[in-house]
Amino acid sequence: MPGGSGTGLSRRGLLGLAxxxxxxxxxxxxxxxxxxxxxxxxxxxxxGAASVHEFFGAHQAGITTPVQDHLHFASFxxxxxxxxxxxxxxxxxxxxxxxRMTQGLDVSATGAVGGDPEAPPDDTxxxxxxxxxxxxxxxxxxxxxxxxxxGTDRYGLAAQRPTTLERxxxxxxxxxxxxxxxxxxxxxxxxxxPQVAVHAIRNLSRIAFGRARxxxxxxxxGRTSKTTTGQATPRNLFGFKDGTANILADDTAALDxxxxxxxxxxxxxxxxxxYLVARKIAMRIETWxxxxxxxxxxxxxxxxxxxxxxxxxxxxxxxxxxxTDAAGSxxxxxxxxxxxxxxxxxxxxxxxxxxxxxxxxxxxxGQLDAGLFFLSYQxxxxxxxxxxxxxxxDLMNEYTQHIGSGIWAIPPGARAGSYVxxxxxx
Numbered sequence: 121m122p123g124g125s126g127t128g129l130s131r132r133g134l135l136g137l138a139x140x141x142x143x144x145x146x147x148x149x150x151x152x153x154x155x156x157x158x159x160x161x162x163x164x165x166x167x168g169a170a171s172v173h174e175f176f177g178a179h180q181a182g183i184t185t186p187v188q189d190h191l192h193f194a195s196f197x198x199x200x201x202x203x204x205x206x207x208x209x210x211x212x213x214x215x216x217x218x219x220r221m222t223q224g225l226d227v228s229a230t231g232a233v234g235g236d237p238e239a240p241p242d243d244t245x246x247x248x249x250x251x252x253x254x255x256x257x258x259x260x261x262x263x264x265x266x267x268x269x270x271g272t273d274r275y276g277l278a279a280q281r282p283t284t285l286e287r288x289x290x291x292x293x294x295x296x297x298x299x300x301x302x303x304x305x306x307x308x309x310x311x312x313x314p315q316v317a318v319h320a321i322r323n324l325s326r327i328a329f330g331r332a333r334x335x336x337x338x339x340x341x342g343r344t345s346k347t348t349t350g351q352a353t354p355r356n357l358f359g360f361k362d363g364t365a366n367i368l369a370d371d372t373a374a375l376d377x378x379x380x381x382x383x384x385x386x387x388x389x390x391x392x393x394x395y396l397v398a399r400k401i402a403m404r405i406e407t408w409x410x411x412x413x414x415x416x417x418x419x420x421x422x423x424x425x426x427x428x429x430x431x432x433x434x435x436x437x438x439x440x441x442x443x444t445d446a447a448g449s450x451x452x453x454x455x456x457x458x459x460x461x462x463x464x465x466x467x468x469x470x471x472x473x474x475x476x477x478x479x480x481x482x483x484x485x486g487q488l489d490a491g492l493f494f495l496s497y498q499x500x501x502x503x504x505x506x507x508x509x510x511x512x513x514d515l516m517n518e519y520t521q522h523i524g525s526g527i528w529a530i531p532p533g534a535r536a537g538s539y540v541x542x543x544x545x546x
Contacts, residue, residue, distance in 0.1 A: 171254040171312060175219040177533040178392055179380065180540065182256035182308055183472065183497050184369035186348045190314040191340035191476045192321040193398065193493065195303030195526060196332040198265070204275040207265075208545055210331045214259065214307075214324055215539035224252035227323050244326070246319050253313035257320055259540045260306040260396050260528025263287055280387055280544055284501045285529050288397070292512045293522065300400055300524030303335045308396070308495070314341070338400065338524075340476025340493045347474065353427060353435065357403055357477050357490055358519075360420050361427035364435055365462075367472040378470045379497050381532075389543035392532030394497045397504045400478075400524030403491040408519045419515040421458030429458060455515045466510055469503050471496040491520070501527055 173181045198207065217227040226232055232245030266281035268274055287302065309320040318339075325334050344356045345363030349370065356362040367374045376382070383391045408416070417424055421439070429439035431451040441459055443451040452459050463470050474497065479490040498504055504527075511517075531541045 172223055172252045173254060173256050175215075175222045175257065175534070176536045180258045180393070180530060180533045181222070182258035182310055183379070183394060183474070183530070184347055184375065185256050185310070186254070186351060186369070187343040187346060187474055188254050188256070188310040188312045188317075189341065189343060190311055190317050191493065192309045192314075192317040192337065193340065193495075194307045194309075194321045194325065194337040195262075195335040196305040196307070196325075196328060197335045198274070198304045198332050199330065202274075202331055204277075204545075206331050207275050210328060211259070211541050212539045213327050215534055217324060217327055218257040218259075218320070218540075221247075221320050221323070222252060222255050222257060224250075224255075227327070244319065244322055246322075247316055250313060250316055253311040253316040255309065255311040255316050255320060257324075258308040258310075258396075258530065260308075260530045261541065261544075262302060262304050262306065262526065262528045264302065265304040277544065280389060282387055282390060282529055285395070285527065286501070288501070288525055288527050289505065291508050291522065293517055294525070295521055295523055296525050297400075297523050300336050300338075302526050303528075305332060306396070306398070306526065306528045314339070336524075338478060338493050340478050342477040344475040344477060344492060345473040347472070356492055357405060358408055358416070358420075360416075360422060360424055361435065362475075363473050364422075364427055367470055374470060375472070378499055378503065379472050381499055385499070389546070390529055390531065394499065394530045395501050395504075396528045396530050397494075397496050397498070397501065398524070398526045398528075399494040399522055401492045401494055402489070402521045402523050404519045404521070405488045405490055411519075418453050419456060419519075421452045421456030430456075453515065455513050457511075457514050457516045460511050460514050461507065466507055469506055471498045471503055471507065497530070 173185055175181060220227055226234075226243035226247075228242040230242055232241045232243035232248055235241050263281070263285050265275070266273075266277045266285070307321060307324055309317045309324075311317040311320070321337065328334075343354050345366045346353055347366065347369050349368060353361045353364050367378060369375075379394055381390045381393050381395075385391065411419075413424060417430060422429055427435035429437055429452060431437075431440035431443040439452055439458055439462065441450070441452055441462075441464070445451060459465060473495070475492055475494040477490070478493045479488060481489050483489050496504060531544065534540045534542065
C-alpha cells in the first residue's frame with residue numbers, strides 16, 4: 121500500500137520510469153545496491169532533520185507550514201481514456217513518492233542508484249546528497265476533475281464536486297493566458313533549496329507518465345508572505361513589505377474561520393481541507409520604477425522603509441482609515457491597496473496568502489517578465505472572489521496585469537498508509 125512498507129510505485133507508473141523492471145523488485149528494494157540507496161537516503165534525511173515536514177497529518181503540509189524560500193508549482197491534466205482506477209492509482213503513487221521526498225529520500229527504495237544498472241533509475245538523482253530542505257508537497261483537485269469542460273463525468277465524481285468549486289469568474293482587467301491557467305490537478309512544491317523543489321515536480325511528473333500530463337508550471341523565489349511570527353515580513357518586486365496582516369499558523373481561530381473547510385461544510389470528504397487560488401500577476405516593473413516614492417507609498421498605503429501604515433505607527437500598527445492631514449485629506453488613500461484589501465472593507469473576510477516572486481527572463485520589448493505568483497488558501501472560493509472584486513478600483517492595478525488563474529480543492533491531509541484524496545473515493 122503506498123505510504124506503507126509494501127508496494128512502492130505502481131506497475132503502470134513504472135512504465136514511464138523503468139521499462140522492464142518489475143514492480144515487486146522495486147518495492148522490495150532487492151540487492152545490496154538498493155540497501156545502499158536506502159542508507160544514503162536515511163543519512164541525508166538525518167542531516168536535514170531540523171527542516172523535515174511530515175507528509176501525513178490532519179491537514180496537508182505547505183499551507184500553514186513556515187513559508188519556504190522557493191516554489192515549483194505545476195498543473196496537470198488527466199490523459200484521455202484514463203479510468204477512475206488510473207486516477208486513484210496516480211494519487212497513491214504520488215502520495216507514496218511525496219512521503220519519501222519530504223523526508224529527504226528518493227522516490228522509491230531503489231531510487232537513483234539502487235536499481236538495475238541496465239534500466240532507467242526510478243529517481244532522477246539531482247537531489248542526491250541534499251537534505252529535505254523543508255520540502256512540502258501539496259496536492260489539489262480542479263473543477264474539471266469532477267466535470268470535464270465538455271460536461272462529461274469521466275471518473276464518477278460529479279456528485280462529489282463542491283458546489284463552489286467552479287472556474288473563477290472574469291475580473292476587471294484580466295488578460296488570462298490559457299497556457300497558464302486551470303488544470304485537473306495541481307502540485308505545490310515548496311522548499312528552501314530550489315533544486316529540491318524542482319526535483320519533486322520533475323519526479324512526480326515522471327510518475328504520472330501515461331496517466332496525466334503537465335499543463336503548465338511556475339517557478340517562484342523570494343516568498344511574499346509569512347505564516348509564522350518568527351518570520352520577517354518579506355518584500356515583493358515593487359520593494360514593499362507584503363503580507364503584514366496575513367493569517368498565521370498559531371491563530372487557530374482565524375484558520376478555523378477563514379481557511380479550513382469545517383465538518384459542517386459540504387462536501388464531507390473535504391473537511392479539514394481548503395481551497396487554493398493561484399493567480400499569475402505580471403508587474404510593470406520599469407513603469408513602477410519611474411514613479412516617485414511618495415506616489416508609490418500612496419498607492420500601497422504604507423511607508424516603503426518600514427511597512428508602517430501612512431496613518432502612523434509601526435508595521436504592525438492597525439491602519440487608521442479615518443485619519444486625515446491638515447488639509448482634511450485621508451492619510452491612507454481610499455483607493456490604496458491596504459485599504460481595499462483590509463477586512464474592515466470586506467465584511468471581515470480574510471485569506472491566507474502564500475505567494476512568491478517570479479522572473480521569467482525578459483519580454484520582446486527587453487523588459488523584465490516578472491511579477492507575483494499569488495497563492496491563497498481560503499475556506500470557500502467566495503472569499504477570494506469577493507476580495508478581488510473589491511480590489512477592482514485598486515490604484516495598483518495600473519501597474520499589474522493578471523495573466524494566469526486557477527482554483528483547486530485541497531483535500532485534507534492523508535493518514536499514514538493511505539493517500540491524499542482517499543475520502544473522495546470512499
